[in-house]
Amino acid sequence: MHSTPVAGAVMSPGPRTVLGDPLTVVDLDRDPAPEPATGRIVIGWSSDPARVPDAMLDRTDLTLVPAGSTARSGSRSATDPRCVPVPDRDAGTAELRAAVTANPHAAVVLAGLLRWSPGLTVPAALEAESLAYSMLLGGPEFARWLAGRGDRPPPPDVDDPVLPALDGDRLRITLNRPRRRNAYGRQLRDALVDALDVAETLAAARPGLGVVIDGAGPCFCSGGDLAEFGTTPDPVTAHLVRTAGGAAAPLHRLAARTEIRVHGPCVGAGVELAAFAGRVVAHEDTTFRLPEIAMGLIPGAGGTVGVPRRIGRARTLHLALTGRTLDTPTALAWGLVDAVGTRPEPPSSA
Numbered sequence: 296m297h298s299t300p301v302a303g304a305v306m307s308p309g310p311r312t313v314l315g316d317p318l319t320v321v322d323l324d325r326d327p328a329p330e331p332a333t334g335r336i337v338i339g340w341s342s343d344p345a346r347v348p349d350a351m352l353d354r355t356d357l358t359l360v361p362a363g364s365t366a367r368s369g370s371r372s373a374t375d376p377r378c379v380p381v382p383d384r385d386a387g388t389a390e391l392r393a394a395v396t397a398n399p400h401a402a403v404v405l406a407g408l409l410r411w412s413p414g415l416t417v418p419a420a421l422e423a424e425s426l427a428y429s430m431l432l433g434g435p436e437f438a439r440w441l442a443g444r445g446d447r448p449p450p451p452d453v454d455d456p457v458l459p460a461l462d463g464d465r466l467r468i469t470l471n472r473p474r475r476r477n478a479y480g481r482q483l484r485d486a487l488v489d490a491l492d493v494a495e496t497l498a499a500a501r502p503g504l505g506v507v508i509d510g511a512g513p514c515f516c517s518g519g520d521l522a523e524f525g526t527t528p529d530p531v532t533a534h535l536v537r538t539a540g541g542a543a544a545p546l547h548r549l550a551a552r553t554e555i556r557v558h559g560p561c562v563g564a565g566v567e568l569a570a571f572a573g574r575v576v577a578h579e580d581t582t583f584r585l586p587e588i589a590m591g592l593i594p595g596a597g598g599t600v601g602v603p604r605r606i607g608r609a610r611t612l613h614l615a616l617t618g619r620t621l622d623t624p625t626a627l628a629w630g631l632v633d634a635v636g637t638r639p640e641p642p643s644s645a
Contacts, residue, residue, distance in 0.1 A: 376607025436591025473512025518563025543597030
């Protein structure tokens with residue numbers, strides 16, 4: 296029995312109808328990678344990436360290589376940002392397929408954005424990220440995550456979510472919501488942007504001004520405040536708030552004079568904002584994670600802009616799709632951090 300569509304009705308295809316199977320896996324030791332295409336994520340595999348032509352690596356969204364292959368003569372898997380070492384080919388591929396299958400909208404949007412965003416200026420790339428993020432706020436994958444999260448009470452107001460302190464030519468800005476692990480919620484975001492506005496004003500009069508940003512408590516920043524997710528009235532408002540009031544843009548403008556000191560579990564915005572600093576110093580206990588794909592979203596605090604400019608789009612995509620935790624030695628080797636140092640001393644008024 297066949298049904299007849301009602302004239303003028305708007306059909307609502309699911310992700311499978313629109314995307315089919317969006318993931319293509321190619322053995323680059325034997326086969327060429329296809330040309331990039333909208334709605335497709337291309338994962339390459341190579342037992343020895345030094346033998347793969349650059350054009351083929353460039354066509355993939357990321358290429359998996361054997362962990363430890365750096366010991367081979369001529370191998371470039373440790374230094375080539377297009378390559379991600381994995382212990383096992385099948386397990387590494389299955390991990391990516393599971394992530395794409397669970398949230399195909401977010402995965403495909405992120406992969407596409409990472410392909411062309413590096414060709415934009417940083418302000419334009421931040422706007423593109425915000426448009427994509429705001430679109431996904433209205434999607435079924437984020438709605439499913441919200442339903443699973445359930446209702447949460449809003450975070451309480453605090454008097455000093457950020458502590459700025461000027462000492463000579465050094466402005467220290469400390470994220471100061473340790474009980475919420477310095478979650479990047481509305482209050483902390485607004486206070487941080489205000490402090491960065493002060494930094495830009497001071498920098499105009501003091502060419503030697505240095506800015507140091509750190510966090511009080513157990514970690515630098517645990518990412519967006521989950522209690523505030525889904526609370527903007529509509530995706531358009533969310534986009535305008537993010538572009539007009541986010542910290543990524545002023546951090547980029549201040550990058551040459553800014554050092555960010557991170558420690559503990561840095562998640563989401565805790566990774567993304569730090570990536571804009573001219574210098575990132577991590578305590579040896581620091582870990583880094585981008586969890587947004589599992590929420591039906593993409594990194595939205597500048598992560599598709601600052602992070603790939605440090606570690607490349609392939610490694611950024613892998614971190615985001617898998618949600619894996621990156622340790623400090625790997626972050627240092629990849630260029631996500633610039634040095635390993637001690638934990639910051641707490642400010643006297645924290």
